Amino acid sequence: MSEVTPTSWTGYLRSDGRKGVRNLVLVVYTVECASHVAHAIAAGEDDVHVVGFSGCYDNQYAINLMLALARHPNIGAVLSVGLGCEYTRPDKIADIAAASGRASDWFYIQNEGGTKPSLERGRAAVRRMREQIHRDVPRVPMTxxxxxxxxxxxxxxxxxxxxxxxxxxxxxxxxxxxxxxxxxxxxxxxxxxxxxxxxxxxxxxxxxxxxxxxxxxxxxxxxxxxxxxxxxxxxxxxxxxxxxxxxxxxxxxxxxxxxxxxxxxxxxxxxxxxxxxxxxxxxxxxxxxxxxxxxxxxxxxxxxxxxxxxxxxxxxxxxxxxxxxxxxxxxxxxxxxxxxxxxxxxxxxxxxxxxxxxxxxxxxxxxxxxxxxxxxxxxxLGHREYFVMYKHQDTPPLQIGCRA
Amino acid sequence: MPSTPRCFRVHPADNVATLLDDAVAGEAQLVGGETLPIHEPIKLGHKIALSDMAAGQTITKFGVPIGHASRNIGRGEWVHLHNCESNFDTRSGGLDLHTGAATDTKYE
Missing domain, CATH: 3.40.50 (Rossmann fold)
Structure with a gap:
């Protein structure tokens, strides 16, 4: 390690003014049934990370968490992948990421026609968005x-x-x-x-x-x-x-x-x-x-x-x-x-x-x-462990039904 | 590693110190303090009693209570699950002394 400590380095400026130390593509899946497709899209790509929520019933904490990660300063682009049956809405996640200035895309695996067409669609979206954020995201000094x-x-x-x-x-x-x-x-x-x-x-x-x-x-x-x-x-x-x-x-x-x-x-x-x-x-x-x-x-x-x-x-x-x-x-x-x-x-x-x-x-x-x-x-080493659970925190009580 | 294992008292009010080296029976050197007798192996990160303590007495580390003595403890003794209990968590008293493994979960 150098004896001279740099006090400033170059990061990535997001449109909300926050600065990131990485410029990543995030693949978000909205139910366990979509997890294989999401991981296969990201496989072998160091700058494509995956998070997702396994539950079919939605949960406010989990949605808040995924929205916060989709708009995290280290994230430049978001691909949201759903199966098509679940409560959690991949389109909403993609829209909110887009509103924050991120490149974004989403699809339902059922609409694409299954695993193979979904992988093609997803990999193409990742390539396109990666090029876009490498080209468009401003570099700024950080301390x-x-x-x-x-x-x-x-x-x-x-x-x-x-x-x-x-x-x-x-x-x-x-x-x-x-x-x-x-x-x-x-x-x-x-x-x-x-x-x-x-x-x-x-x-x-x-x-x-x-x-x-x-x-x-x-x-x-x-x-x-x-x-x-x-x-x-x-x-x-x-x-x-x-x-x-x-x-x-x-x-x-x-x-x-x-x-x-x-x-x-x-x-x-x-x-x-x-x-x-x-x-x-x-x-x-x-x-x-x-x-x-x-x-x-x-x-x-x-x-x-x-x-x-x-x-x-x-x-x-x-x-x-x-x-x-x-x-x-x-x-x-x-x-x-x-x-x-x-x-x-x-x-x-x-x-x-x-x-x-x-x-x-x-x-x-x-x-x-x-x-x-x-x-x-x-x-x-490629460690990218994640865990999004059902939790109730700052959640208004649901009036109808018994969703988890 | 020094020949005499060292132990460290975090706060002046503490009645236990933490081993900075693995110790076998013999002596431990309190950093900046006295020598303590050791009667059993005590591993790095584990605690040694700095004074005699009666059952029920508060055990203090970092200057705060970390539990109480569940039986009489002698100076130099290893302080752990067998003689120190949490004031909050009642499960920890039932764990394996050496591995910390749970003994109350059934696998068959």
Missing amino acids: LADLTIGCECGGSDGTSGLAGNPTVGAFFDRLVDAGGNAIFEEIVEMIGLREVMLSRAANAQAKEELAHAYDKAVAYCQAVRQYSVSPGNFAGGLTTIEEKSMGAFAKSGSQPIQGVIKVAQRPPHPGLWLMDSVPDSHFMQFGYTNPNDTEGLMDLISAGSQIILFVTGRGSVIGSPVAPLIKVTGNSQTYRRMQDDMDFDAGRVLTGELSLGDAAAELERAVIAVASGTPSKPEA
């Missing part, structure tokens, strides 16, 4: 102030709270000082920290939002009897959800928390934000919140994060579509064992090789390199 970065952790161990998450926290402090947006989530991994969290609120309104989100998360965990701590966490030395929580909270750094955003909401102004991805109480009951790490990453990307930081202790091999994922571990043993998957060894903080401040500065250089176009390790 840290243009970045929104989300962070979550997964496969945590005893090093995560000592090195991995504190390194990200120290980097988040720098990002906020530079005028950027930092988003952390996993409020179900902040159990036992009510007072610690509230003491970080930027103002009375933020404090109220944090208190509400915390109380809802505890009620959720008690109601569904699920706490966000896994066998791997225990094997890695974490004994309780409270202990894991304090380690996870370290990724928030030390800046004031401006407030709480929900899935598919962009931060209203720059600074540090908490994302509440926990389902709201609903007649279908809470459902599940973070069933896996990928679900949380999708939520962070939906808020406009152009880059995602993922902190692991035990080791993880996930990536993400739409926004490149940078993998940070606080465990040097894990870094050595899974070096092809790990971007950053924050375990050097524990050996005394690096100060926390130096680690944060080095992580910032790594973020800038990825923002400039260098693929992160999960990105280069």
Whole structure:
């Protein structure tokens, strides 16, 4: 890595004024029955990513999420693919993407005449739109102030709270000082920290939002009897959800928390934000919140994060579509064992090789390199995992029927 | 790796420290502090008791309660699922001590 840190790089300007660090085509499918066609259209194309919703019944959270991804700053064009029977409307997704200045197209597989004609139609649309966005999307200079970065952790161990998450926290402090947006989530991994969290609120309104989100998360965990701590966490030395929580909270750094955003909401102004991805109480009951790490990453990307930081202790091999994922571990043993998957060894903080401040500065250089176009390790390996689930959040109650 | 395994106390109020190296029976060096006796292997990332604790006593790490002692714990002892319980999550007390695997889900 270069000793001279560039502070500016070239990105892609969208018509809403936001700037992306990639210029991708997104294929969105609107029911599981269309998933094979969507993946086959994108197969072998590094700059064509896929997300989709498997349910036939629609769900407001899932639609909000997919619309946020279709208008994400890293996305230049959208191809929406439906089967033809499902509730979710691919034409609406394509129209809304077009209204945001993106190239877009859509079709129903049934209308095209099945798999083969759909693949031809879809591949042709991708080629056409790719040419268009390579030609037409303006290139602009970007700095840290243009970045929104989300962070979550997964496969945590005893090093995560000592090195991995504190390194990200120290980097988040720098990002906020530079005028950027930092988003952390996993409020179900902040159990036992009510007072610690509230003491970080930027103002009375933020404090109220944090208190509400915390109380809802505890009620959720008690109601569904699920706490966000896994066998791997225990094997890695974490004994309780409270202990894991304090380690996870370290990724928030030390800046004031401006407030709480929900899935598919962009931060209203720059600074540090908490994302509440926990389902709201609903007649279908809470459902599940973070069933896996990928679900949380999708939520962070939906808020406009152009880059995602993922902190692991035990080791993880996930990536993400739409926004490149940078993998940070606080465990040097894990870094050595899974070096092809790990971007950053924050375990050097524990050996005394690096100060926390130096680690944060080095992580910032790594973020800038990825923002400039260098693929992160999960990105280069082709990791594009996604997960869009049924969830009820900020959803008006349905008056008729019992849709999921 | 240094010959004496190190452990780290995050906050002055903590009564546990985190191992920075894998330790076998012998001693551990608290970073910037005393030497602790070790009677059993404790792995990197796991916790060691910095003082004797009575059953029910709050266990503190990062300066916040992370649970309570489910039985008496001696100084230098490994602190984990067998002697520390969450104040929120009741399932964690029933997991396998070494692997963390669930023992309450049926596979047949």
